[in-house]
Amino acid sequence: MYDFSQVTSWIHELLLTIMPEWLAVTIECVAIGLILLTVYALLALFYIYFERKVCAAFQCRLGPNRVGPFGLLQSFADMFKMLIKEIIRLKNTDRFLFALAPYLVILASMLSFAVLPWGEGMQIIDFNIGIFFLIAVSSIGVLGILLAGWSSNNKFTLIGALRSGAQMVSYELSIGLSVLTMVAFAGTMSVTGIVEAQANMWFIFSGHIPAVIAFVIYLIAGTAETNRGPFDLPEAESELTAGYHTEYSGLHFGYFYLAEYLNLFIVSGVAALLFFGGWQPLHIPGWESFNNVMAYIPPTVWFVGKAIALSFIIIWFKWTFPRLRIDQLLNLEWKYLLPINLFNLVLMVIVIVYQLHF
Amino acid sequence: MVSLAIQTSTLAVTAALTGVALVAAGLWIARLISPRSFNPQKGEAYECGIPTRGVSMSQFKVGYYLYAILFLMFDVETVFLFPWAVKVRDLGADGLTAIAVFFTILVLGLVYAWRKGALAWK
Numbered sequence: 001m002y003d004f005s006q007v008t009s010w011i012h013e014l015l016l017t018i019m020p021e022w023l024a025v026t027i028e029c030v031a032i033g034l035i036l037l038t039v040y041a042l043l044a045l046f047y048i049y050f051e052r053k054v055c056a057a058f059q060c061r062l063g064p065n066r067v068g069p070f071g072l073l074q075s076f077a078d079m080f081k082m083l084i085k086e087i088i089r090l091k092n093t094d095r096f097l098f099a100l101a102p103y104l105v106i107l108a109s110m111l112s113f114a115v116l117p118w119g120e121g122m123q124i125i126d127f128n129i130g131i132f133f134l135i136a137v138s139s140i141g142v143l144g145i146l147l148a149g150w151s152s153n154n155k156f157t158l159i160g161a162l163r164s165g166a167q168m169v170s171y172e173l174s175i176g177l178s179v180l181t182m183v184a185f186a187g188t189m190s191v192t193g194i195v196e197a198q199a200n201m202w203f204i205f206s207g208h209i210p211a212v213i214a215f216v217i218y219l220i221a222g223t224a225e226t227n228r229g230p231f232d233l234p235e236a237e238s239e240l241t242a243g244y245h246t247e248y249s250g251l252h253f254g255y256f257y258l259a260e261y262l263n264l265f266i267v268s269g270v271a272a273l274l275f276f277g278g279w280q281p282l283h284i285p286g287w288e289s290f291n292n293v294m295a296y297i298p299p300t301v302w303f304v305g306k307a308i309a310l311s312f313i314i315i316w317f318k319w320t321f322p323r324l325r326i327d328q329l330l331n332l333e334w335k336y337l338l339p340i341n342l343f344n345l346v347l348m349v350i351v352i353v354y355q356l357h358f
Numbered sequence: 359m360v361s362l363a364i365q366t367s368t369l370a371v372t373a374a375l376t377g378v379a380l381v382a383a384g385l386w387i388a389r390l391i392s393p394r395s396f397n398p399q400k401g402e403a404y405e406c407g408i409p410t411r412g413v414s415m416s417q418f419k420v421g422y423y424l425y426a427i428l429f430l431m432f433d434v435e436t437v438f439l440f441p442w443a444v445k446v447r448d449l450g451a452d453g454l455t456a457i458a459v460f461f462t463i464l465v466l467g468l469v470y471a472w473r474k475g476a477l478a479w480k
Contacts, residue, residue, distance in 0.1 A: 025368070029368065029369075029372045032369065032372055032373075033372050033373075033375065033376040033379070036372075036373060036376050037376055037379075037380055040380070041380075083384075083387065083388050083391065083392070084388075084391055084392055084393075085388075085392055086392045086393050086394060086395070087385070087388060087389065087392060088400055088401075089401065090401050090402075090403070091401030091402065092401075092403065092414075094415075102381050103377075103378060103381050103382075106377045106378075106380060106381050107374060107377040107378065109377075110373055110374070110376060110377030110380070111370065111373050111374055111377065113373075114369070114370070114373035124369050124372075124373060125366060125369050125370045125373060126366060126369075127366050127370075132440060133370075150415060152403075152414075153403060153413075153414045153415055154403040154404060154405060154410070154414055155403075155405060155410070155414050156404075156405065158414060158415070158416075158418065162418055162419075162422050165422065165426075166421075166422045166425050166426070169425065169426060169429045170425060170429060172429070172433070173429060173432050173433060173436065176433065176436045177436060180436060180439055180440060180443050183440065183443045183444060184443035184444075184446045187444060187445075187446070187447050188444060189440065189444055241404065246404055247403070247404060250388055250392060251384050251385060251388040251392075252385070254384075255381055255384070326479065327479030330425060330477070330479060331477070331479070334425075334428070334468075334472075334477045335472070335477060338432075338468065339468070342461075342464070342465060342468075345439075346461070349446055349454060349457075350454075352446055352447060353446065353447075353450055353451055353453075353454050354451075
């Protein structure tokens with residue numbers, strides 16, 4: 001009903017009537033880049049506001065409420081403040097790597113952000129190995145963080161970066177295996193294919209127990225992957241000042257901040273797309289009129305709504321669990337989540353091969 | 359009409375360039391409008407106030423390195439499992455027995471690392 005590819009092909013046809021194809025493609029690419037940039041920045045600003053408000057609510061505070069109605073313009077104000085702060089040049093840093101690190105972090109989150117499906121045909125990068133591409137590009141971020149910590153020439157940043165590297169690398173395995181479980185269930189790696197396979201029923205309902213286990217593990221690993229919640233020891237402020245980005249100032253720091261919030265959205269967006277049907281509305285077999293009403297809600301609203309709901313859960317973790325120690329963190333991954341995940345994969349495959357699912 | 363692969367790759371490059379442009383443009387604007395002051399103390403490492411001791415780009419705990427090696431092993435094997443996962447429905451029970459051998463070796467690797475004490479944080 002809301003097929004966005006009709007709109008894009010119409011724009012393409014329209015451009016082709018007045019100009020050669022190479023120019024049309026260039027203009028479209030620039031337009032896509034600008035849209036991506038705008039959505040990326042606005043979403044990050046929204047997330048900063050959202051997190052501060054949610055945290056405030058958990059702690060019985062008001063949160064930002066001075067700038068604009070309900071403090072809505074607070075994150076804009078913060079952004080401008082960050083823009084006019086001095087970018088300090090340090091004496092003993094590795095200049096090249098120090099400057100390179102924010103590029104890598106933003107690149108990783110921008111590429112994985114572009115894979116997320118916002119609606120039918122409303123997706124920028126649609127590879128037939130989409131979800132695999134997403135895992136691949138999101139691991140570039142680890143490199144950026146390690147470089148940031150190493151090149152800063154500071155003990156705090158080095159410890160923070162190594163902790164973060166060990167943590168992200170370990171939990172990436174769990175993310176990979178959870179995704180693998182769902183790929184086996186869906187039978188495709190294409191993001192569009194995975195979403196379309198959930199038209200009648202979301203995977204969390206149709207996938208039996210293995211899908212639920214995979215979801216829980218994905219959520220835990222996703223929280224660790226974004227360095228948040230109980231797993232925020234790379235930037236444990238009581239011991240490491242600010243972790244790997246201690247030496248970054250002004251907008252340089254701003255990019256790490258931006259990527260961190262966007263990664264929260266990406267992790268919850270991927271969870272929404274793998275387990276909660278992406279942009280597919282809630283369908284209950286048999287309830288025809290209910291399904292029709294649900295189908296009237298635009299897919300973008302469904303996708304963003306699911307992603308924000310999942311982000312809320314991840315933010316909730318932060319105020320519920322105390323921070324872990326590094327050995328506890330690695331034990332949790334390697335001695336619990338990984339064996340459970342491997343077992344879960346076998347379970348899922350048995351369910352698929354012997355047709356035990358409904 | 360170009361092929362779908364080229365189309366998608368073009369879009370991926372567009373997204374990558376957007377990311378690079380975001381950082382480059384932002385930093386350029388920030389350099390233009392942000393104040394600048396020079397002070398030798400400013401270039402010091404932000405540690406505790408007194409000049410930092412020794413080199414900070416130093417050797418570090420070998421434990422991190424062990425986990426990185428283990429990660430490499432498991433991640434590569436996960437990559438090998440992906441093509442099979444896509445086709446698991448068509449392969450059926452035969453595919454299951456075939457992959458069971460591979461999977462057993464993968465699990466044995468984890469068991470070996472565990473028994474060897476590679477997973478213990480010392």
